[in-house]
Every structure is written in structure tokens, then in C-alpha cells.
Amino acid sequence: MxxxxxxxxxxxxxxxxxxxxxxxxxxxxxxxxxxxxxxxxxxxxxxLVSLRGFRRYGHVPRGEVVQNTISSALIHSPLGKKFAVGAGTLDVVVLxxxxxxxxxxxxxxxxxxxxxxxxxxxxxxxxxxxxxxxxxxxxxxxxxxxxxxxPSPRLRRGIIPAAKYEVEGEWIRDKVVEVYLDAERFPGFFAWVIPFGHKVAKVGAAGYGINAARALDAFLADKPHRVIRRVSAPIYVxxxxxxxxxxxxxxxxxxxxxxxxxxxxxxxxxxxxxxxxxxxxxxxxxxxxxxxxxxxxxxxxxxxxxxxRTMQRMRGMFSRLSNPDLDAIVMAVATPRIVMRLSQTDFDFHASALLGVLGLQGFLRVAKVVASSEIRALVGESQTAVAPQQSI
Ligand SMILES: Cc1cc2nc3c(=O)[nH]c(=O)nc-3n(C[C@H](O)[C@H](O)[C@H](O)COP(=O)(O)OP(=O)(O)OC[C@H]3O[C@@H](n4cnc5c(N)ncnc54)[C@H](O)[C@@H]3O)c2cc1C
Missing domain, CATH: 3.50.50.60 (FAD/NAD(P)-binding domain)
Incomplete structure (x- = not known):
């Protein structure tokens, strides 16, 4: 050189x-x-990406780089409620x-x-x-x-442990990305299933302070599968x-x-x-x-x-929600009008898109859940703050 x-x-x-x-x-x-x-x-x-961004910045993925196209996303609440958002017009693919x-x-x-x-x-x-x-x-x-x-040590504050397996299983939906919310099993994040072909998917789990591989094994325990490949890598948020x-x-x-x-x-x-x-x-x-x-x-x-900034605020609120809160939010968002409008938004700008499509009623329903969770957090903090004095 x-x-x-x-x-x-x-x-x-x-x-x-x-x-x-x-x-x-x-x-x-x-x-x-x-x-x-x-x-x-x-x-x-x-x-998992939307092809729209490549049209703006170039370097469009070619040939067999694209493994799959995604038709919808299915969001599961901790107590088993779910709603689907169509992704047909969002050009979402798996690379x-x-x-x-x-x-x-x-x-x-x-x-x-x-x-x-x-x-x-x-x-x-x-x-x-x-x-x-x-x-x-x-x-x-x-x-x-x-x-x-x-991700570098400089950015430690935003790093969450994650584990990801490529698995084969009959339960995998070929064109549907699935997201599983659960504040106890995946605190501050979620588990995901991203199909990359027929009955094969990249399945992952991440959360603050968890053993991600163990959480992923538990998530997969009731889903018959064969592991093709295992990866552990932190994600940055x-x-x-x-x-x-x-x-x-x-x-x-x-x-x-x-x-x-x-x-x-x-x-x-x-x-x-x-x-x-x-x-x-x-x-x-x-x-x-x-x-x-x-x-x-x-x-x-x-x-x-x-x-x-909007995403960071959402992340801050999301990581304080309990499982009943997450259920309530899923119910608040899962109206036909919101779901239909969500399916026509932008994959890369989903936080503003979500706020934009909620409408006043949806916004008030979500705000009520978030406010009560913030108040519970504040009460919890104030009790922790006075506790030492009480014990003297
Ligand atoms: C489990 C997981 C799933 C993800 N899924 C998605 C997804 O579905 N969609 C999405 O958009 N994003 C996803 N991401 C995020 C995405 O992978 C990253 O944002 C993206 O790869 C960032 O690219 P990068 O080039 O900045 O860094 P990286 O892809 O992290 O690449 C850094 C490179 O630098 C090399 N390197 C490090 N130090 C040195 C050094 N000193 N000298 C030489 N080489 C060095 C590393 O070996 C590596 O090749 C995921 C991340 C993880 C961990």
C-alpha cells in the first residue's frame, strides 16, 4: 500500500x-x-426494507438479492389481540x-x-x-x-441485546411479517418473524436486560421448527x-x-x-x-x-408501557380506518405516518393509555424517592 x-x-x-x-x-x-x-x-x-428509498439514493438491489416481497404486517398484542396492515403499496422486500x-x-x-x-x-x-x-x-x-x-462503544446508551435465527416451520406465513409485543418477555422491544421464502423466516427477539437467545428459544418453544442458522448481534436504537x-x-x-x-x-x-x-x-x-x-x-x-425525534419519543413511551397498556394501544389503533390509512403511508417514516393517520379519536385513545402509564411511572418514582426516609 x-x-x-x-x-x-x-x-x-x-x-x-x-x-x-x-x-x-x-x-x-x-x-x-x-x-x-x-x-x-x-x-x-x-x-427488511422498502424499495422506495433505493429509488431516491440508488443502489437498487438486483436479482437474487431480493429474497421475498411482503404483503402485510401482523401485529400481536401480549394478550393475543392482533391486527394486520397491508404492505402491498409500500414496496417492502426482504434482502x-x-x-x-x-x-x-x-x-x-x-x-x-x-x-x-x-x-x-x-x-x-x-x-x-x-x-x-x-x-x-x-x-x-x-x-x-x-x-x-x-455500532460503536460511543453509542452504548442505545444498544439492546438481540438474537436471530433462520428457521423452517409450517406456521410461517410466506408473505407476512409478524411482530409480537410483550413488555415482560421483550422489554422495550419485540419479537419478529420475517419470512424470506416458503415456510422459512428470520425470527428474532430483543429487549432491555434480557438474555435474547433464551427469550427467542422460549418464543419458539410452541412453534415446531428447525433452526437453519443462529446469530447474536446487538441492535441500536x-x-x-x-x-x-x-x-x-x-x-x-x-x-x-x-x-x-x-x-x-x-x-x-x-x-x-x-x-x-x-x-x-x-x-x-x-x-x-x-x-x-x-x-x-x-x-x-x-x-x-x-x-x-418522533421515533425516539415513541420509543421512550413504548418502553414504559405494561402489557395491559400494549393491549389497549393495539385495540386503539386497530380500527378499519386507521389500518387502511396505515397501509398507504411510508415504511421509512412510519412514526410520523402513524401520528398522521390516528385522527383525533385514535390520538385521544392512545394518549389516555400513554398518560396513565406515565402517571404510574411518576407515582412509582416518587414512592421510591420517599421510601428511604420512611424507613428511618
Ligand atoms: C439482528 C439485526 C437485524 C437487523 N435487521 C434489519 C432490517 O431488517 N432492516 C434494516 O433496515 N436494518 C436492520 N438492521 C440494521 C442494519 O443491519 C444496520 O443498520 C446496517 O447494517 C448498518 O450498516 P453499517 O454499514 O453502518 O454498519 P454494519 O452493517 O454494522 O457494518 C460495519 C462493518 O464494519 C466492519 N468493521 C468494524 N470495525 C472495523 C474496523 N476497525 N476496520 C475494518 N472493518 C471494521 C464490520 O465487520 C462490519 O462489516 C438489523 C441489525 C441487526 C443486528
Missing amino acids: GQTFDAVVAGGSVAGLAFAAEASARGLSVLVAEEHDQIGEPEKCDG RRSAYDLQLADEARKAGAEIVTGKRAAAASEGPDAVSVDVGGETVTARYFVDATG GGPADRFVKGRRVLVGESAGQVKPTTAGGIMTSMAGAVMAARWMKESVVQGSPALLANYQRDWEARFSREM
Whole structure:
């Protein structure tokens, strides 16, 4: 190596590779270092996305990368109530993530990027015009270091343990994603079933403070199945980082917290971050002005910040709801009018969409449940606060 690049990228997954493809296509010289020996492996992600976002940012999944198309989502309450939302017009598909990452790597290489695997990269030192990067023990110089390394210790506050199995079972509905709410078994999150073919699904569970694999085993206990593959990987729901650009270091994707705080879905939001970062990096190189890169964060926030804040507020409320509250919310939302309108909204902006379709009556019903849960939490906190004094 020993060369100089416009950008050295740590992390060869969706954000790093999409960045590399975009930046190289714009004429920048890019090196991507991925710590694993093979791009896409080990595969953690379930790959549930709406194709609409790709029409905006490019890199549309091709051929066998798309494993399945989804027709509806079935939401189960803890006490067994359920409602279905049609997804036919939302263009929701399931990607084989490892294959999608390979597609992105191919696009990046064709655009001129160099990709090395089995090598870790880390920024070593930064000067006024360049940054030195350690790539598998060798020093490389770059104008910019792009950190696309996924969830980092910096973002610990938003990380939830999760487990995911690929399973085969007769009970799996071929085109229906299922979500199981249960504040006791999956506190602050849920269990999910994402079919990726005939009678096969990616089934997962996540929740604060739980042993996710044990929770998933218990969830699957009454569903006859054969496990094809097991994966344990944390999910991130803590919201975007405060700063995406610090000097010559640029965060993209999950390392910048570009992930939905409601569902932990991050493919589209990370892709958007990567594309915007590449566009502004080109501008900053052409004009010799690193300050221009700040526009990347401005553009990403203009598109996603409002939705992310709404999602974070919803997450805060959701994680305080009890099982009876969750049942009441499911009942409040499951009216034919709301369900019909939900099926015509936007998969990537579902929090604002939900608020938008609730209508006054639905909103009041949900607000009543949330308010009583918040009041219970407040009463609980005040009792805990006075308890030590009472015992003196
Ligand atoms: C169980 C699970 C299910 C998910 N399901 C969905 C879903 O259905 N839909 C959705 O939209 N999102 C989903 N996500 C989230 C999605 O996978 C991430 O948001 C997305 O992959 C983020 O991409 P990224 O490139 O920023 O980070 P990652 O995909 O985390 O990639 C980071 C890469 O950097 C590499 N790396 C780390 N450190 C270094 C280093 N120092 N040097 C070199 N390489 C390094 C890693 O090996 C990895 O390849 C899921 C996540 C999990 C864990």
C-alpha cells in the first residue's frame, strides 16, 4: 500500500460500500478496509426494507438479492389481540444482506474503489491536510478517514441485546411479517418473524436486560421448527450522533447512529448518509474546503431529524408501557380506518405516518393509555424517592 487516497473507509458493509461506490463514481480515490475475510459475512441483518428509498439514493438491489416481497404486517398484542396492515403499496422486500453487500462491493470496485478484506483500519493521527490511517499494520495517508464500523462503544446508551435465527416451520406465513409485543418477555422491544421464502423466516427477539437467545428459544418453544442458522448481534436504537464530521474524520451509517429508534432498521438511513457524505466530500475536495463536509450532516438531518425525534419519543413511551397498556394501544389503533390509512403511508417514516393517520379519536385513545402509564411511572418514582426516609 503506502499510497495516498482521498478517503480511507473502515468497514465494508452497507454504509462503507455505498460511500465507496458513490465517492469513486465521482472521481475520488477510495480504499475500503473490512476486518472480516469475506464481505457480507457473518450476516447479522434481516434485510427488511422498502424499495422506495433505493429509488431516491440508488443502489437498487438486483436479482437474487431480493429474497421475498411482503404483503402485510401482523401485529400481536401480549394478550393475543392482533391486527394486520397491508404492505402491498409500500414496496417492502426482504434482502439477503450478505448478497446485497457483495452487490455494493461490486459496484464500488467497478467505480474504481480498492477493497481489502481481513484488515482492520483505524485513524492514527490527523494533520491540517491529511489523516494517517493504520490499515492492518500499514500506514496509509488520506484526505479523510471514513468510519463506517457500525455500532460503536460511543453509542452504548442505545444498544439492546438481540438474537436471530433462520428457521423452517409450517406456521410461517410466506408473505407476512409478524411482530409480537410483550413488555415482560421483550422489554422495550419485540419479537419478529420475517419470512424470506416458503415456510422459512428470520425470527428474532430483543429487549432491555434480557438474555435474547433464551427469550427467542422460549418464543419458539410452541412453534415446531428447525433452526437453519443462529446469530447474536446487538441492535441500536439510540438516535443519531451529535456530530457526523470531526476534522478529517467522518462517521457514516450506524457509527453515526443513522438508524431508526423504533425498529432498529438502518439500511436505508445509513445508505442515505453514505450517499450524502460522498457528494459533499467530492465538493470539499474540489473546492479545497473541509468545512463544506458539514453540509452532509445538514442534509441528512433535513431529511431525517424530525422523524428520528418522533421515533425516539415513541420509543421512550413504548418502553414504559405494561402489557395491559400494549393491549389497549393495539385495540386503539386497530380500527378499519386507521389500518387502511396505515397501509398507504411510508415504511421509512412510519412514526410520523402513524401520528398522521390516528385522527383525533385514535390520538385521544392512545394518549389516555400513554398518560396513565406515565402517571404510574411518576407515582412509582416518587414512592421510591420517599421510601428511604420512611424507613428511618
Ligand atoms: C439482528 C439485526 C437485524 C437487523 N435487521 C434489519 C432490517 O431488517 N432492516 C434494516 O433496515 N436494518 C436492520 N438492521 C440494521 C442494519 O443491519 C444496520 O443498520 C446496517 O447494517 C448498518 O450498516 P453499517 O454499514 O453502518 O454498519 P454494519 O452493517 O454494522 O457494518 C460495519 C462493518 O464494519 C466492519 N468493521 C468494524 N470495525 C472495523 C474496523 N476497525 N476496520 C475494518 N472493518 C471494521 C464490520 O465487520 C462490519 O462489516 C438489523 C441489525 C441487526 C443486528
